[in-house]
Amino acid sequence: MNNSTLKQLSEGLARGEYSSVELTEAYLKRIDSTDGDLNAFITVTADQARTQAAAADERRASGQAGPLTGVPIAHKDIFCTQGVRTSCGSKILDNFTAPYESTVTHKLQDAGMVMLGKTNLDEFAMGSSTESSFYGPTRNPWNTEVIPGGSSGGSAAAVASGQAPVATGTDTGGSIRQPAALCNLTGLKPTYGRVSRWGMIAYGSSLDQGGPIARTAEDAALLLNSMAGFDHKDSTSKDIAVPDYTADLDKPLDGLRIGLPKEYFGEGLNSDIAARVQAGVQELEKLGATVKEISLPRTRLSIPAYYIIAPAEASTNLSRFDGVRFGYRCENPTDLLDMYTRTRAEGFGEEVKRRIMVGTYALSAGYYDAYYNKAQQLRRLIKDDFQNAFAEVDVIAGPTTPSPAWKLGAKSNDPVAMYLEDIYTLSVNLAGLPGMSVPCGQVDGLPVGLQLIGNYFAEAQLLNVAHQYQQVTDWHQQTPAFG
Numbered sequence: 001m002n003n004s005t006l007k008q009l010s011e012g013l014a015r016g017e018y019s020s021v022e023l024t025e026a027y028l029k030r031i032d033s034t035d036g037d038l039n040a041f042i043t044v045t046a047d048q049a050r051t052q053a054a055a056a057d058e059r060r061a062s063g064q065a066g067p068l069t070g071v072p073i074a075h076k077d078i079f080c081t082q083g084v085r086t087s088c089g090s091k092i093l094d095n096f097t098a099p100y101e102s103t104v105t106h107k108l109q110d111a112g113m114v115m116l117g118k119t120n121l122d123e124f125a126m127g128s129s130t131e132s133s134f135y136g137p138t139r140n141p142w143n144t145e146v147i148p149g150g151s152s153g154g155s156a157a158a159v160a161s162g163q164a165p166v167a168t169g170t171d172t173g174g175s176i177r178q179p180a181a182l183c184n185l186t187g188l189k190p191t192y193g194r195v196s197r198w199g200m201i202a203y204g205s206s207l208d209q210g211g212p213i214a215r216t217a218e219d220a221a222l223l224l225n226s227m228a229g230f231d232h233k234d235s236t237s238k239d240i241a242v243p244d245y246t247a248d249l250d251k252p253l254d255g256l257r258i259g260l261p262k263e264y265f266g267e268g269l270n271s272d273i274a275a276r277v278q279a280g281v282q283e284l285e286k287l288g289a290t291v292k293e294i295s296l297p298r299t300r301l302s303i304p305a306y307y308i309i310a311p312a313e314a315s316t317n318l319s320r321f322d323g324v325r326f327g328y329r330c331e332n333p334t335d336l337l338d339m340y341t342r343t344r345a346e347g348f349g350e351e352v353k354r355r356i357m358v359g360t361y362a363l364s365a366g367y368y369d370a371y372y373n374k375a376q377q378l379r380r381l382i383k384d385d386f387q388n389a390f391a392e393v394d395v396i397a398g399p400t401t402p403s404p405a406w407k408l409g410a411k412s413n414d415p416v417a418m419y420l421e422d423i424y425t426l427s428v429n430l431a432g433l434p435g436m437s438v439p440c441g442q443v444d445g446l447p448v449g450l451q452l453i454g455n456y457f458a459e460a461q462l463l464n465v466a467h468q469y470q471q472v473t474d475w476h477q478q479t480p481a482f483g
């Protein structure tokens with residue numbers, strides 16, 4: 001049961017093979033027996049899950065169940081969940097109980113999903129390894145010596161290990177796609193504005209987007225159906241109708257034009273990953289797609305542009321954590337300034353402080369034009385590069401990451417080495433486009449991902465391509481020997 005897809009569980013519940021209460025108990029048991037090794041969860045909400053499961057069973061008995069009703073889910077601990085600790089992986093929010101529910105978790109709750117708990121993440125989603133959490137690192141179920149990716153590493157490890165059938169994640173520069181790739185899962189970052197950011201603790205507000213982490217494209221489509229949609233509480237949410245993302249899954253790929261950016265296959269890419277991705281693209285060709293080389297010339301510049309813009313936005317977003325209104329406050333402050341200073345010095349971890357300093361510097365008078373403005377100009381050029389590519393192709397394919405998962409601690413003292421791992425994912429966020437990662441094989445026993453990038457609001461097309469790929473491959477069905 002613990003390796004089932006959301007779709008299978010939904011059908012099992014509908015046929016009455018098990019109740020939501022039974023299903024929920026099975027997942028809670030799995031969490032109990034494995035999370036000592038993985039540390040995928042920051043908070044397990046067992047009692048609340050049991051109550052929600054019983055309510056889901058009642059809803060089903062009264063004929064009101066939808067496709068998600070009664071299915072358990074884990075939420076990244078960046079989504080505010082009313083009455084439940086929402087820590088964002090930080091000491092500064094360790095004592096914070098959210099007084100309201102985020103739009104995304106609310107919608108999934110309305111659909112009848114059962115929340116198992118809140119998953120681990122890099123502190124404030126800043127990282128690619130889930131090592132910077134105040135609650136300690138999450139381990140990869142494929143090999144507990146290596147990182148699960150990040151920042152949604154807790155969500156990915158939970159799904160990959162069978163602790164939860166699906167999970168939510170957020171992606172500012174790769175945080176859904178990269179952990180999905182490194183844990184053999186299917187992850188989708190929607191178009192900026194497709195999914196409400198309300199109640200999602202802000203990191204880089206012009207880049208952040210919530211999305212599904214699942215075993216299959218079909219499961220991701222089922223979740224996105226409930227996550228997406230206009231929200232008047234998020235001023236950047238787009239008022240565009242939400243299609244049924246499962247409707248196009250079975251469409252044949254005949255005539256689909258795929259572009260392979262030459263910059264995604266150059267220096268820095270692990271040659272075994274290159275081979276796995278090329279093999280994945282060949283499968284798509286067999287399904288009727290045509291493939292051509294394209295160019296995204298500014299790819300390399302996405303790293304400096306992103307690592308100016310994201311910290312700049314973070315430095316302003318994180319100014320709200322000052323010890324006054326909520327969260328951690330230092331002991332015995334001598335005056336207001338001492339309280340601000342010590343609260344932030346003691347409450348934030350190293351990577352968060354680094355980014356606040358970089359961001360503050362980039363925004364300061366005298367440096368604003370040289371750094372922040374330049375980065376924004378680059379961002380525009382990166383967006384234009386994608387639009388030039390989409391004049392010739394429908395979908396862009398390439399690797400999700402340049403390397404497989406690395407050993408815990410291997411990049412902890414070298415932030416730039418960690419930033420370089422985001423080379424293929426950052427530009428998608430800078431442009432605001434939708435992107436997916438689907439399992440396409442293993443390198444030395446560790447999973448790697450094929451990235452698919454679409455034009456704005458082309459999530460249904462990406463899901464269609466990924467689903468067709470998963471009909472002819474079985475990489476996504478492979479599970480770790482863990483536990």
Ligand SMILES: NC(=O)C[C@H](N)C(=O)O
Nearest residue numbers: 125126127172173174175
């Ligand atoms: N949040 C993300 O999407 C991850 C990215 N590596 C970052 O640290 O910003």
